[in-house]
Amino acid sequence: xxxxxxxxxxxxxxxxxxxxxxxxxxxxxxxxxxxxxxxxxxxxxxxxxxxxxxxxxxxxxxxxxxxxxxxxxxxxxxxxxxxxxxxxxxxxxxxxxxxxxxxxxxxxxxxxxxxxxxxxxxxxxxxxxxxxxxxxxxxxxxxxxxxxxxxxx
Amino acid sequence: xxxxxxxxxxxxxxxxxxxxxxxxxxxxxxxxxxxxxxxxxxxxxxxxxxxxxxxxxxxxxxxxxxxxxxxxxxxxxxxxxxxxxxxxxxxxxxxxxxxxxxxxxxxxxxxxxxxxxxxxxxxxxxxxxxxxxxxxxxxxxxxxxxxxxxxxx
Amino acid sequence: xxxxxxxxxxxxxxxxxxxxxxxxxxxxxxxxxxxxxxxxxxxxxxxxxxxxxxxxxxxxxxxxxxxxxxxxxxxxxxxxxxxxxxxxxxxxxxxxxxxxxxxxxxxxxxxxxxxxxxxxxxxxxxxxxxxxxxxxxxxxxxxxxxxxxxxxx
Numbered sequence: 283x284x285x286x287x288x289x290x291x292x293x294x295x296x297x298x299x300x301x302x303x304x305x306x307x308x309x310x311x312x313x314x315x316x317x318x319x320x321x322x323x324x325x326x327x328x329x330x331x332x333x334x335x336x337x338x339x340x341x342x343x344x345x346x347x348x349x350x351x352x353x354x355x356x357x358x359x360x361x362x363x364x365x366x367x368x369x370x371x372x373x374x375x376x377x378x379x380x381x382x383x384x385x386x387x388x389x390x391x392x393x394x395x396x397x398x399x400x401x402x403x404x405x406x407x408x409x410x411x412x413x414x415x416x417x418x419x420x421x422x423x424x425x426x427x428x429x430x431x432x433x434x435x
Numbered sequence: 436x437x438x439x440x441x442x443x444x445x446x447x448x449x450x451x452x453x454x455x456x457x458x459x460x461x462x463x464x465x466x467x468x469x470x471x472x473x474x475x476x477x478x479x480x481x482x483x484x485x486x487x488x489x490x491x492x493x494x495x496x497x498x499x500x501x502x503x504x505x506x507x508x509x510x511x512x513x514x515x516x517x518x519x520x521x522x523x524x525x526x527x528x529x530x531x532x533x534x535x536x537x538x539x540x541x542x543x544x545x546x547x548x549x550x551x552x553x554x555x556x557x558x559x560x561x562x563x564x565x566x567x568x569x570x571x572x573x574x575x576x577x578x579x580x581x582x583x584x585x586x587x588x
Numbered sequence: 589x590x591x592x593x594x595x596x597x598x599x600x601x602x603x604x605x606x607x608x609x610x611x612x613x614x615x616x617x618x619x620x621x622x623x624x625x626x627x628x629x630x631x632x633x634x635x636x637x638x639x640x641x642x643x644x645x646x647x648x649x650x651x652x653x654x655x656x657x658x659x660x661x662x663x664x665x666x667x668x669x670x671x672x673x674x675x676x677x678x679x680x681x682x683x684x685x686x687x688x689x690x691x692x693x694x695x696x697x698x699x700x701x702x703x704x705x706x707x708x709x710x711x712x713x714x715x716x717x718x719x720x721x722x723x724x725x726x727x728x729x730x731x732x733x734x735x736x737x738x739x740x741x
Contacts, residue, residue: 283436283589283741285624287709318438322705326716328641335481340529341541351521364520367670368657376646388647392700394545399475401584403440410479431707435436436589471591488634493682494694504674517673547698552628554737556593563632588589
């Protein structure tokens with residue numbers, strides 16, 4: 283059995299930003315020499331996500347609009363009446379009493395999940411034609427770590 | 436260490452359809468001969484999900500109604516005022532500018548996740564009494580692939 | 589390759605309760621002797637979740653308020669108008685026709701997921717500074733099982 287671990291640090295320019303990381307995961311698998319196995323790709327923070335979806339700018343913009351409605355940030359005005367009612371009652375997240383302002387990023391992390399497992403077959407990421415791996419930053423502008431861990435042979 | 440990989444193709448009659456796949460995953464584990472390990476069950480498309488839940492027709496119908504409200508399709512009228520406000524503003528998903536009409540299926544995929552890991556113990560799927568594995572198609576009527584990958588010994 | 593399996597049974601006093609289980613997962617890894625690998629931590633019921641998030645009372649209370657709005661229980665009044673419209677139409681979950689009253693717990697389980705994978709590096713859980721593992725009970729007051737399965741070497 284072989285294991286191989288790679289860490290990557292993101293420091294996004296924007297507070298919310300999607301970074302396509304399929305090449306990083308591929309590179310880690312190449313380094314490991316694993317031909318058959320699984321790769322765990324997991325955010326090490328609770329205000330970011332890792333997901334597999336389409337690398338199409340329209341859908342990425344759609345997801346941000348939608349996530350802001352169902353897990354509304356309180357550092358900007360609610361997107362509409364639904365976002366207003368899904369905001370904490372009354373007014374602000376309890377999490378913000380300690381000075382934080384990223385409560386929505388925690389909810390988004392829970393909603394879309396902080397990790398994926400990608401199968402490795404014959405030395406390649408065994409993804410479907412449209413599947414791309416993304417690191418999704420919900421509270422950036424500071425260093426945030428992610429782990430890539432490969433297990434196989 | 437043993438690995439074993441099985442692909443399954445679904446071609447559902449309905450656009451949205453839930454297929455119970457516990458027997459497929461069991462068969463793949465039997466074929467592999469693995470006694471202790473993990474099985475990854477993962478959709479290879481970004482408009483379908485794999486989940487573990489109850490095989491009870493009521494809850495399956497409940498999930499579809501609910502998913503259509505929080506990730507509303509734009510190819511039919513919004514289910515109610517909440518679905519209308521959770522729809523993209525204004526009008527339609529940006530993803531649909533290229534001619535697609537499955538933006539909601541992408542959001543549903545992110546929401547309920549495209550994969551599960553099932554533990555294998557003593558050669559059996561180590562599931563709780565009510566846990567059944569489902570492939571959940573959100574944009575079917577065409578061939579869609581899923582991977583079952585077993586790792587263990 | 590080493591595998592090690594531990595079951596834990598929860599019997600929470602409250603219907604909904606979050607239990608921090610990082611020490612349980614650490615103990616299972618210690619017992620296994622695994623230095624490099626992965627741990628699957630997975631609820632064996634379809635009305636509970638396992639997630640990784642902050643151990644901060646404010647955010648935990650925020651998540652419950654928010655989950656009750658987007659996956660509303662029908663055994664208490666809807667939290668507000670959004671929760672009312674996200675409730676099944678008309679009135680109650682189809683799942684409740686058989687006498688159950690935990691339809692919302694199924695939806696919450698799908699939403700925040702019933703499992704996580706934690707990487708193990710140099711014999712330790714390889715978590716970020718704020719990442720804690722929680723068992724999240726949505727329908728307790730009865731025995732519910734969870735599996736911890738370690739795979740590595």
